[in-house]
Amino acid sequence: MIDLLHYPVTVTGVLLFAHFVLRRFLSRSSRLPLPPGPKGYPIIGNILEIGQQEQPWVVYSDIAKEYGDMFMLKSLGTNVLVLSSHKVANELLEQRSTIYSGRPYLPMLCGQFYHRMKYDEYFANAQYGPVWRRRRRAFHQHLNPTVVHHHHHIIFGEAVQLLQDLAISPDRFRRHVQHYINRVIFRSFYGVKIAEQDDPYITLGMKTMEGFIECGVPGTFLVDMIPALKYVPDWFPGTGWKRVAEYYRQIAADARQEPWNNVVEKMKEGVAEPSIASAMIESMSPVGSPAREQEEDDARDALGVGYVAGSDTTLAAALTFVLLMAKHPEVQKKAQDELDSVVGIGQLPSFEDKPKLIYIEAILRETMRWLRMVPLGLPHATTEEDIYNGYVIPEGTIVVANIYHMLNDPAAYDNPSEFIPERHIKDGKIDKDVLDPYAVFGFGRRICPGRHMALDTLYTLISSTLSMFDVSAPKDEDGNPSVKYSYPTRGAVISPNPFDCVIRPRSARHDEFLRTLDPSTKD
Numbered sequence: 001m002i003d004l005l006h007y008p009v010t011v012t013g014v015l016l017f018a019h020f021v022l023r024r025f026l027s028r029s030s031r032l033p034l035p036p037g038p039k040g041y042p043i044i045g046n047i048l049e050i051g052q053q054e055q056p057w058v059v060y061s062d063i064a065k066e067y068g069d070m071f072m073l074k075s076l077g078t079n080v081l082v083l084s085s086h087k088v089a090n091e092l093l094e095q096r097s098t099i100y101s102g103r104p105y106l107p108m109l110c111g112q113f114y115h116r117m118k119y120d121e122y123f124a125n126a127q128y129g130p131v132w133r134r135r136r137r138a139f140h141q142h143l144n145p146t147v148v149h150h151h152h153h154i155i156f157g158e159a160v161q162l163l164q165d166l167a168i169s170p171d172r173f174r175r176h177v178q179h180y181i182n183r184v185i186f187r188s189f190y191g192v193k194i195a196e197q198d199d200p201y202i203t204l205g206m207k208t209m210e211g212f213i214e215c216g217v218p219g220t221f222l223v224d225m226i227p228a229l230k231y232v233p234d235w236f237p238g239t240g241w242k243r244v245a246e247y248y249r250q251i252a253a254d255a256r257q258e259p260w261n262n263v264v265e266k267m268k269e270g271v272a273e274p275s276i277a278s279a280m281i282e283s284m285s286p287v288g289s290p291a292r293e294q295e296e297d298d299a300r301d302a303l304g305v306g307y308v309a310g311s312d313t314t315l316a317a318a319l320t321f322v323l324l325m326a327k328h329p330e331v332q333k334k335a336q337d338e339l340d341s342v343v344g345i346g347q348l349p350s351f352e353d354k355p356k357l358i359y360i361e362a363i364l365r366e367t368m369r370w371l372r373m374v375p376l377g378l379p380h381a382t383t384e385e386d387i388y389n390g391y392v393i394p395e396g397t398i399v400v401a402n403i404y405h406m407l408n409d410p411a412a413y414d415n416p417s418e419f420i421p422e423r424h425i426k427d428g429k430i431d432k433d434v435l436d437p438y439a440v441f442g443f444g445r446r447i448c449p450g451r452h453m454a455l456d457t458l459y460t461l462i463s464s465t466l467s468m469f470d471v472s473a474p475k476d477e478d479g480n481p482s483v484k485y486s487y488p489t490r491g492a493v494i495s496p497n498p499f500d501c502v503i504r505p506r507s508a509r510h511d512e513f514l515r516t517l518d519p520s521t522k523d
């Protein structure tokens with residue numbers, strides 16, 4: 001006998017089931033192939049290519065030469081789609097950004113269970129959804145191109161301090177450049193002046209990064225592959241990962257909370273230096289109102305990402321610039337001639353000079369292109385199935401843009417391994433026909449929202465150091481100038497390993513000028 005009470009439910013269930021089965025088997029996608037890619041081994045598939053530790057960007061680049069600008073690697077249920085041209089990256093990550101803006105699911109780092117590190121509170125790791133959207137919007141409001149100039153006095157004032165530090169102890173240039181970049185981030189974000197040594201906020205930020213490096217590689221912890229392990233009780237042997245997760249969860253929470261609390265306290269005392277945090281707090285709903293708690297969480301966590309995402313990346317570009325100047329005295333001389341004629345000898349370039357400093361702009365572009373600091377960008381993930389050029393790209397596919405390959409493409413750049421700023425200039429202007437190297441900042445809705453601040457910081461660093469200093473190569477055993485340098489072969493961000501170079505004021509006059517600079521008057 002038919003159970004009338006459940007009849008509609010049963011019919012709906014059968015129809016729904018039939019709908020899904022038919023959709024699966026009759027859909028175009030089920031008849032379409034996956035994008036091509038190297039044939040893997042039985043069961044493990046392409047795990048060797050995916051898990052490649054040494055210069056995976058070069059390995060992917062070689063595969064692209066055989067399979068074209070889009071290929072798929074498959075292993076143990078994971079699909080990794082590698083994009084190797086601007087065209088495909090634009091068509092998928094930009095034009096279809098509603099589908100391609102997720103991040104890969106990393107259970108230990110960001111999983112949805114208690115024993116996790118909660119690193120998805122940093123919106124750079126968050127899944128595409130309302131939390132990511134709110135935090136990204138809060139961040140963007142204070143760092144978009146129309147308002148980033150609010151931080152110029154900090155970028156410039158701290159550069160004066162950098163020049164003085166370089167004049168006093170040029171051998172410690174690495175430390176000085178790093179401190180400059182961190183001062184810019186912490187002053188503009190929180191209005192705090194960080195300490196030269198053992199700053200507590202920097203220590204927390206560095207430990208947070210350690211957690212990312214230690215636990216961010218899927219497969220380091222078994223729970224990444226067998227999420228059911230989260231149910232194993234804490235006292236059970238082999239559950240040490242839970243303590244690791246708790247440790248870093250607390251560190252990362254403190255890294256976001258402590259500088260924020262400092263701003264709140266200083267605002268109460270009426271002594272807060274204006275900053276992004278203080279501006280955010282001033283524009284919030286009244287304390288005690290329903291919206292307030294979420295607004296505070298979003299603002300605090302949106303700002304927390306600044307040091308984590310912005311410090312090492314900007315440092316990689318800045319140190320590479322120093323290295324390239326030591327290697328290329330002819331480029332340096334040309335830049336100094338431009339600075340002297342546009343700004344004047346013994347003067348510091350300002351942001352007003354920027355449109356006229358074409359060669360400086362070309363050096364900045366070429367440094368980014370030559371280095372490709374984040375060679376594989378940050379991985380995206382598809383949030384639904386897609387069909388592109390006759391191939392099916394399943395939901396949950398990890399999508400990697402091989403920025404290294406794009407900016408190293410001989411079809412786009414002659415002699416791509418050479419550092420040639422002139423390639424970006426035509427008829428005394430930046431040549432818009434040359435492929436924009438700012439792919440280093442990623443693509444689509446996830447494109448780096450700190451890029452305007454990064455570029456303004458790098459412009460200031462490049463123009464002000466070249467206006468005051470000569471950078472040269474140390475002499476080798478035979479008395480010839482030689483810069484010995486190397487780059488790490490693994491990691492998300494590639495920054496030069498420690499190298500030596502000689503930094504000196506350009507002349508006695510420049511030396512004199514450096515002595516008279518007062519950082520406080522330049523803010």
Ligand code: HEM
Pocket residue numbers: 123124125136185305306307309310311313314317373374377378379380440441442443444445446447448449450451453454
């Ligand atoms: C030269 C310096 C920098 C480079 C090369 C760089 C590069 C990148 C790249 C490749 C991404 C991933 C984009 C994607 O998923 O497609 C990214 C994301 C991000 N960057 Fe940067 N970045 C730099 C500086 C900064 C700075 C200074 C900040 C902050 C002040 C910052 C904040 C962020 C954030 C918050 C994200 C995550 C965006 C999201 O997931 O929605 N970056 N960056």
